[in-house]
Amino acid sequence: MNEVLFVILRRLRRPLIILIIAYAISVWGLVLIPGLDREGNVVHLGFFHALYIISYTATTIGFGEIPYEFTDAQRAWTIVCIYSCVVSWAYALGSIFHLSQDQTFRNVAARKRFAKRVAAMQEPFVLIVGYGQSGIMLARMLDRIGLRMVIVELRQERAAIIEIGEFEHTPLFLSADGRLPDVLVDAGVTHRKCVAMIALAGDDDTNQSVAIGGTVLNPSVRIIARVHTQIAQANLDSFKSISLINPFVAFANNIALDLGSPEKLRIIEWLSGLPGGIRPDSLNLPKGHWVICGTGDFAHYVSQALEKAGVTWSIVENYNGQINRGSLDMHQCNAIDDLLEAGIERAVGLIACTDSDSVNLATVTRARSVNASLYVVFRQANVANASLIDASMAPLRFLKSEVVSHRIRQLLTSPLLIRFLRHVDEDAEDLAQRTGKLLEAQVGEKVPFMWVFDCYTAYAGLREALAADVDPPLSIGDLLINPENPPERLNAVPLLLLRKMKETPLPAQSTQLLPGDQILFAGQLEAEELQKRFFLEPSPLEYIRTGIEPPRSWLFRNLFKKSLNSKDTTI
């Protein structure tokens, strides 16, 4: 039975019993006490009349004395009835109102309502656990691309922000602990429309339990978890459906790439920007000595990246008690002497990465007073401090929530792009250079739009073209012909061909297509629109391949076939 109903029933047991007993005694009394009719005969009230009288008396409506005027004995009893029944009613109503104000009851009711609304979701949705800075940024971004969301957040006041947030579709939210499996179930992790679950809680422990809980409850759902530490990463790596995002590692990787092979980073940044935007410039980080001010995982990952890129670096810690470890050249305090000792005068760059924006600002100012030409990398801890950080004129800024939300958007909207970017990162530099040339030729300075062309035979337009005996076989190059004007080409680059788990970056235009292939294209928005026509009906594809507009209706198709046959016979 319904939980809310249970709580109500249990709480209202006593007031209801009191009400029943008060009514019963009152009715009984009225039936027993003799009354007089107009002629002065003794008559007794029936149960029906007695119940009627008590019903309107107890609710203070008061229709008067029926069927005859009461005797004084009846009136005396009615006084007793009035007081006992009205007080019982007041008690019962008071209990109901008290119950509706009760926190436990409200939580149960809110939870029930939430679960019901999630269960009724008809559109695909994303479940977000944790509504901190990254969560807010991600929610806004996903809302803009039209994805529905369900948000679970432990802190009540955080969850309340969602209600007043500006959303196209207000997400469903619940303030509860996402580590509890029943909360995840209520939030729809097992719902068939749940596209993905994203764990963005504050600490790695929580994210770990949320992600593992989600994958155990629903092994087929996609899970994205944010982690900071290597131990959490190692724990979650063994689960297939969990994708991990370590914003620190992602940023450190970018630094290493920029110092090592800037062309790769240029392509990655170019493809991962917001489509339609301006192509981002390369960072052009200077090579030389770097000073890192800060501690913790971020400093650790950045120093590793610098080490990998082969530049020298030293760390300035801003608290006491750190021991020198190997090549780590550590200092104890953030004063100017320590900066000097870390080599700030000969340094080319400074990475300010403590957990506090004000300490970072102070460090940057102090370091610049010694060496004004420093390249500053700033770790912004709080989104709200953006104007403060702007004042520091740092050319490169790390904002965790930004890195996380961009990456999640990519994972959700274009998983093939992530695969391609991995190829760019890991393969030889040659791939990045070729991609760069193709993109420059086709899309120019803008960030291209990305889309995936699925070779499903279920599409009406592709059924015949993908059949085994078609000559010439359909190739990727055919998809780049403008269906409106065949001599023209579409401005798009095939970035990746995915065929039965095998990835081919930058497939050649002559590559033949098989049913089930997926091709990631990057190009202009119009190109995507034009290319979509190939799905809908066979004629554009037929037309560009053969130059003949095929007849569409049954009658003309048959006539066309006949005319072909007659041609054959005449030849």
Place this chain on the structure above:
Amino acid sequence: MNLEKVIFGFFVILACTLNFGFFLGEIDNHVLHHPGHLFAAVVINLVALVMKFGDRTHIGATHLATSLVAMLQLLAASFAWMWQVNINQAVMNAETMATIVSLSGGALIANLISVILLVSETLRQTR
């Protein structure tokens, strides 16, 4: 001794005995079936029903179901009585009385099941 169990058992058994008292007697003889008995049976059954609210065990759910059945039958019997006497403005006849008493007989069976559940629950108690 648990006072809650005493009160619960009291109302469940009283509901059954009162109902039995009303049911007893020739089925179509209205002299043998007093309306006060029916009223008492309805009230005590109502109290027993409310006392069974909110118990989430299986046996609690069955208890609640028996009470709901008894309540339904007794209210139907009361309604039949009211219809004949107050709405038709007629005297009680044998047919209506038979209907009322057989309805209360059905409620009596539901009450008996309730008592059986109560007794069996008590016997299961090994503590």
